[in-house]
Amino acid sequence: MPPRSSYHHGDLRRALTEAALALVGERGPKGFSLSEVARRAGVSAAAPYRHFTDKAALLARVAQLGFEQLGATLAAAPDRGSGRDRLVDMSRRYVRWALEHPDFYLVMFGAEVKRPEHVELVRASEAALEVLLAAIEDARVGGELVIDDPTRLAGSLWSVVHGTATLAIGGELQQSGVVTPAEDLAALTITILVGGGTPAPGVRSR
Amino acid sequence: MPPRSSYHHGDLRRALTEAALALVGERGPKGFSLSEVARRAGVSAAAPYRHFTDKAALLARVAQLGFEQLGATLAAAPDRGSGRDRLVDMSRRYVRWALEHPDFYLVMFGAEVKRPEHVELVRASEAALEVLLAAIEDARVGGELVIDDPTRLAGSLWSVVHGTATLAIGGELQQSGVVTPAEDLAALTITILVGGGTPAPGVRSR
DNA sequence: ACCTGAACACCGTTCAAGT
DNA sequence: ACCTGAACACCGTTCAAGT
Numbered sequence: 188m189p190p191r192s193s194y195h196h197g198d199l200r201r202a203l204t205e206a207a208l209a210l211v212g213e214r215g216p217k218g219f220s221l222s223e224v225a226r227r228a229g230v231s232a233a234a235p236y237r238h239f240t241d242k243a244a245l246l247a248r249v250a251q252l253g254f255e256q257l258g259a260t261l262a263a264a265p266d267r268g269s270g271r272d273r274l275v276d277m278s279r280r281y282v283r284w285a286l287e288h289p290d291f292y293l294v295m296f297g298a299e300v301k302r303p304e305h306v307e308l309v310r311a312s313e314a315a316l317e318v319l320l321a322a323i324e325d326a327r328v329g330g331e332l333v334i335d336d337p338t339r340l341a342g343s344l345w346s347v348v349h350g351t352a353t354l355a356i357g358g359e360l361q362q363s364g365v366v367t368p369a370e371d372l373a374a375l376t377i378t379i380l381v382g383g384g385t386p387a388p389g390v391r392s393r
Numbered sequence: 394m395p396p397r398s399s400y401h402h403g404d405l406r407r408a409l410t411e412a413a414l415a416l417v418g419e420r421g422p423k424g425f426s427l428s429e430v431a432r433r434a435g436v437s438a439a440a441p442y443r444h445f446t447d448k449a450a451l452l453a454r455v456a457q458l459g460f461e462q463l464g465a466t467l468a469a470a471p472d473r474g475s476g477r478d479r480l481v482d483m484s485r486r487y488v489r490w491a492l493e494h495p496d497f498y499l500v501m502f503g504a505e506v507k508r509p510e511h512v513e514l515v516r517a518s519e520a521a522l523e524v525l526l527a528a529i530e531d532a533r534v535g536g537e538l539v540i541d542d543p544t545r546l547a548g549s550l551w552s553v554v555h556g557t558a559t560l561a562i563g564g565e566l567q568q569s570g571v572v573t574p575a576e577d578l579a580a581l582t583i584t585i586l587v588g589g590g591t592p593a594p595g596v597r598s599r
Numbered sequence: 600a601c602c603t604g605a606a607c608a609c610c611g612t613t614c615a616a617g618t
Numbered sequence: 619a620c621c622t623g624a625a626c627a628c629c630g631t632t633c634a635a636g637t
Contacts, residue, residue, distance in 0.1 A: 196602080217504055222629065231603050233632080238601095242630065293504065296563060298423055309568075316569055333585060342560075342571035343582045350556020354548075357502060362515075363522055365548035376549045379539060379586055402620080428610065437622050439613080444620095448611065 200238040202228045207249050208291075215290045216297050221245065247305035250295040253288065254308070257295075258315035260284045261322075270326025271381045277322055278348050278377040282370045285352035292356065296349070319345065326381065333382040340381075347376050406444040408434045413455050414497075421496045422503050427451065453511035456501040459494070460514070463501075464521030466490045467528075476532025477587045483528055484554050484583040488576045491558035498562065502555070525550065532587065539588040546587075553582050 196202065206227040211219055221242045222232045239245045264277045285292040294300060300308065323337045323344070334340040354360045355369035365372065402408065412433040417425055427448045428438045445451045470483045491498040500506060506514065529543045529550070540546040560566045561575035571578065 199601085215504065220629065221631090232630080233604080234602055236631075296559070296565075298421065298499065298563070301563060301565075312565075313569070334581070338570050339573050339578065339581070341569070342557075342566050342573065342578050345566075345569075346556035346560055346578065346582065347553055348556070349560055350552035350554070351548075353502070353559060354552055354555055357504070357507060359502075359507075359518075360548050360551075363519070363547070363551075364544055367542075367545050367548065372545065372548050372552065375540070375545070376552065376586065380582065405620085426610065427612090438611080439623080440621055442612075 196228075196230060196234075199228065199230060199234065203235055203238060203245060204248055204252075207245055208252070211249060211290045211294055216246075216293045216299070219246070243299055243302065244305065246294055246297070247300050247302070247308045249291070250297075250300045251305075251308040251311045253291045253295045254311035254315045256288075256291075257281070257284050258311070258318050261315065261318045264322070269331065270322065270329050271331050271378075273322055274326055274344065274381050275374050275377050277319065278344070278373045279370050281348040282352050282355070282373045285348075286355060286369060289356045292352065296353070316341070316345070331382065333380070343380060344377060347380065348373050351376070402434075402436060402440075405434065405436060405440065409441055409444060409451060410454055410458075413451055414458070417455060417496045417500055422452075422499045422505070425452070449505055449508065450511065452500055452503070453506050453508070453514045455497070456503075456506045457511075457514040457517045459497045459501045460517035460521045462494075462497075463487070463490050464517070464524050467521065467524045470528070475537065476528065476535045477537050477584075479528055480532055480550065480587050481580050481583050483525065484550070484579045485576050487554040488558050488561070488579045491554075492561060492575060495562045498558065502559070522547070522551070537588065539586070549586060550583060553586065554579050557582070 203224055206224045207219075210224055210227065221235055224245070225232050225235050228234075235245065239248070260280050261277050264273055264280055267273045267276065295312075303309065320337060320341050323332075323340055326332055327335070327337055332340060334343065351360075351369050351373040360369060360372070367375075409430055412430045413425075416430055416433065427441055430451070431438050431441050434440075441451065445454070466486050467483050470479055470486055473479045473482065501518075509515065526543065526547050529538075529546055532538055533541075533543055538546060540549060557566075557575050557579040566575060566578070573581075
């Protein structure tokens, strides 16, 4: 970061956010420090407090951007013939995105961040989940699903992809001898959960 | 913690572990500090380093105890008529234990802790998973399962319970309007995953 | 209005010195 | 062998003072 020309930065809020994104990517949610972010933005350690109430608020901003990206990734799932197939596809996208942005993902679900005063974060995470709920609703009107309560199915589905993603990010799956790629594992689980559909390899009809 | 009589503590390793357990319970994995643990054990901040190589090693010890407790809880699932029903019961136990010991659980799966040099932790976590694998094997010889590869089913099952537990601990499920208790949600998901069994409320046969 | 510099209370970790 | 005290480099956060 070159020394800036004027005393005032101009767009420090954006600069801090970008530095934070980069730092999270390099060092993970652990090892993330507000001082280091300020250093990279070329300002003193106290400067960020003009733009974010505290460290958690900056991380909340990072998490918010993450949910927006994730939501957009899910929403981009093309319309398939079957509503169930689209749900499976969205699950793949969810897990793939999480594995491509592991530190991002950990910040999004880290304990540091989820506080009610981070309104925009809450909104972004609700919007991402809304994408999932809409897809479930679509599949439901087709009468294709086994679980009939949509919120309940959403919870179930979300648990599957979140669990698969976090275990894969932590390396727990691999360490336990699961060789199936996380994305395939999630797709397999979701396929069964939404009631059959195209049988994936490793599933046999009974 | 009363000041001890002798200069040497006697069983500082145990005392530190217990103080750590209490502190994690009170303040969560965040807000956990080695200095505070030492203070509670009545020793200087440097003393722990005679017994644990660093902070992560103490947390690894905590995590190890957690996996042992969790594994024992799973293993205590009674033998039911059907192998599938036992798997559902074990899922309930898993989620229930996690919700009863949320901070414990977060330490166990926190990024700080999982390093290969923590041999006893790795062993304990493998042993806990082994309980699950054995139950799957039992159900499998009965020919009851939809997914035929046991490791894959283990990964799938574990993802469900881990995902449900962590989302519930984080409050994400409740915040998203899922009113079903996490334990029931996991049981429902697992019931479908292992191929029917007793239909729970909210599931209709198709 | 925005940023700096100094300050405070707190970490994790190391190491010589004490018992 | 085990523990202390002092030290170091680092945090997050606050606040008076500068531009």
